[in-house]
Amino acid sequence: MTFFDSHCHLDEGSWADPTESVIARARAAGVRYLVTIGGNDGVDYARAAVARAETDPEIWATVGIHPCHATLVNDESFAAIEALSSHPKVVAIGESGLDYAWEKEAPREVQVAALRRFTQLARRTRKPLVLHIRDAWDDCRRLFEEEAQGEVVPLVHCFTGTLDDAKAWVALGAYISIPGIVTFKNAGQIPEAAAWVPEDRLLVETDSPWLAPIPFRGRKNEPAYIVHTATRVAELRGVSVEHIARITTENAARLYGVA
Numbered sequence: 001m002t003f004f005d006s007h008c009h010l011d012e013g014s015w016a017d018p019t020e021s022v023i024a025r026a027r028a029a030g031v032r033y034l035v036t037i038g039g040n041d042g043v044d045y046a047r048a049a050v051a052r053a054e055t056d057p058e059i060w061a062t063v064g065i066h067p068c069h070a071t072l073v074n075d076e077s078f079a080a081i082e083a084l085s086s087h088p089k090v091v092a093i094g095e096s097g098l099d100y101a102w103e104k105e106a107p108r109e110v111q112v113a114a115l116r117r118f119t120q121l122a123r124r125t126r127k128p129l130v131l132h133i134r135d136a137w138d139d140c141r142r143l144f145e146e147e148a149q150g151e152v153v154p155l156v157h158c159f160t161g162t163l164d165d166a167k168a169w170v171a172l173g174a175y176i177s178i179p180g181i182v183t184f185k186n187a188g189q190i191p192e193a194a195a196w197v198p199e200d201r202l203l204v205e206t207d208s209p210w211l212a213p214i215p216f217r218g219r220k221n222e223p224a225y226i227v228h229t230a231t232r233v234a235e236l237r238g239v240s241v242e243h244i245a246r247i248t249t250e251n252a253a254r255l256y257g258v259a
Contacts, residue, residue, distance in 0.1 A: 001242050001246075002030055002032045002033075002246075002249055003032065003226050003227065003230060004034070004203075004204075004248060004253065005026070005033070005034045005226050006155070006177050006252040006255075007130065007177055008036055008208045009036060009049075009209060009210075012048075014220065016220075022223065022224075026222065028224070029223075029224035029227055030245070031226055033060075033252065033253070034058070034059045034060075034223055035059070035091060035256060036052050036053060036059060036060070037049060037095055038050060038090075039063065039065060039066050039130065039132075042065060043077050046061075046063040046065075047084065049061040050089060054089055059089075060090070060256060061087075062090065063085055063087075064130070065081065065096065067111045067115065067132055068099055068106055070111045071106050073113070081118075081121070085121060085125050085127065091127065091257060091258060092122075092127050092128040094118060094130030094131065095131065095132045096130070096131065097111075097131040097132035097133050098112065098132075098136035098140045098143070099133070099135065101134050112143060115147075116143065119144060119152060122152045123151050127257075128153045128256065131155065132157060137162075144172070150173075154169065154172060155255060156174050156175070156176050156177065157179075157207070158205065158211070159176050159178055159179065160179075161193070166196060167196070170197065170201055175203050176197045176203065178190065178194045179205055179211050180207075180225065180228065182236075183213040183217075183228060183229060184214065194232075194233050194237070195236040195237055200247075202233075203248050203255070204233060204248045205229075206223050206226050209222065212225055213229050214228065227241070231244075
């Protein structure tokens with residue numbers, strides 16, 4: 001089986017051993033392809049993701065600034081991200097989005113302004129937009145519709161919404177990425193969404209080093225663990241894990257333009 005971790009953070013120092021060892025374990029588990037997310041706490045983070053992608057022909061990067069750090073988005077930082085977006089190993093913009101759980105650190109209006117800029121960048125570059133959404137499902141969808149104008153393909157990463165949220169985003173052409181949370185007992189409606197998402201819009205991810213699936217919950221997550229998430233998704237959909245590995249790999253390759 002071959003897996004594609006559609007969203008992970010291959011940050012040096014996240015694990016007790018070198019990131020190269022983490023990547024080696026992923027490959028041993030069948031995770032051939034990875035997208036490392038360069039959308040967190042600023043331009044240096046994005047640059048590091050691109051540098052990591054340059055080391056391996058089957059690792060790609062995204063560039064952006066996370067909504068929790070939206071206060072860092074200014075003309076200078078945005079120009080730097082925009083310049084990075086043309087790098088041949090950069091396959092998407094983000095992660096960006098809205099996270100109202102963090103509005104004390106990044107006020108809503110600041111997050112909204114940042115998301116507008118990154119959606120516009122995705123539209124100009126014709127690259128997918130990786131979205132982080134928490135406690136802001138309706139607002140994020142309305143803003144995306146306004147700015148994307150049907151010209152941007154969204155990826156709702158680490159999906160934690162309701163089944164209705166999944167349906168609304170798929171109606172906009174979105175891909176839905178299922179995280180390890182789907183294996184938790186308190187997974188909310190994520191299992192329902194994972195069972196419903198149309199086959200050609202389904203992805204899986206680790207979001208490592210966070211959100212390790214059962215049986216690793218509470219430990220540092222890593223791409224090798226995506227097998228457990230894919231296995232749970234297969235159970236929910238009544239298909240084999242081999243089938244989930246194949247379709248999610250095909251979908252991620254198509255979305256990111258690396259097929």
